[in-house]
Amino acid sequence: MKKMLNNIFSTTGICIVVIALTGLCYGGSLICISTILSVLGANILIHLGMLLTRRFESDYAILEYLLDFAYIAVIIVSFGAVFQWFESLPIWMTLIIGAAVYAICILLDQIRVRQDMNEINAILLERKHHQTDLVP
Numbered sequence: 001m002k003k004m005l006n007n008i009f010s011t012t013g014i015c016i017v018v019i020a021l022t023g024l025c026y027g028g029s030l031i032c033i034s035t036i037l038s039v040l041g042a043n044i045l046i047h048l049g050m051l052l053t054r055r056f057e058s059d060y061a062i063l064e065y066l067l068d069f070a071y072i073a074v075i076i077v078s079f080g081a082v083f084q085w086f087e088s089l090p091i092w093m094t095l096i097i098g099a100a101v102y103a104i105c106i107l108l109d110q111i112r113v114r115q116d117m118n119e120i121n122a123i124l125l126e127r128k129h130h131q132t133d134l135v136p
Contacts, residue, residue: 004047012036012043014101022089022097038083046075065106072098 016039020031049071058064076098080086085094 008040008043008047011047011101011105012040014104015039015043015097018097018101018104022093026089028088034083035085038079038085042075042079046072049075069099069102072102 016031016036019035019039023029023031050068053064053067053071056064056067073095076094077091080091080094089097
């Protein structure tokens with residue numbers, strides 16, 4: 001639960017930064033509180049949905065990524081329609097923001113997995129050296 005909350009708030013933060021940078025490029029000057037809260041709500045639904053999409057395993061990672069992004073796109077379009085996001089940003093731009101945030105999250109996850117693997121390998125190597133030192 002703690003990891004999921006961490007992921008939700010991290011993703012929401014990344015979304016808000018990307019939205020702010022996009023807004024700056026288009027001459028925007030502020031982000032409404034309702035936008036921030038609706039982005040948080042969208043991220044909660046996305047992460048809950050990801051629990052379901054993780055149950056479908058495929059031999060092809062790209063298929064899993066496409067399934068995830070299709071779900072993300074449905075949430076983005078739904079929330080965009082309900083909370084009038086498309087009055088300030090076109091639908092294609094919100095989908096690009098969603099894809100960029102998803103790509104950033106995948107990259108961060110891969111970095112974390114690689115760090116974990118390196119730590120585990122170092123521990124196993126240390127244990128192996130320790131065990132060979134004990135054998136006469």
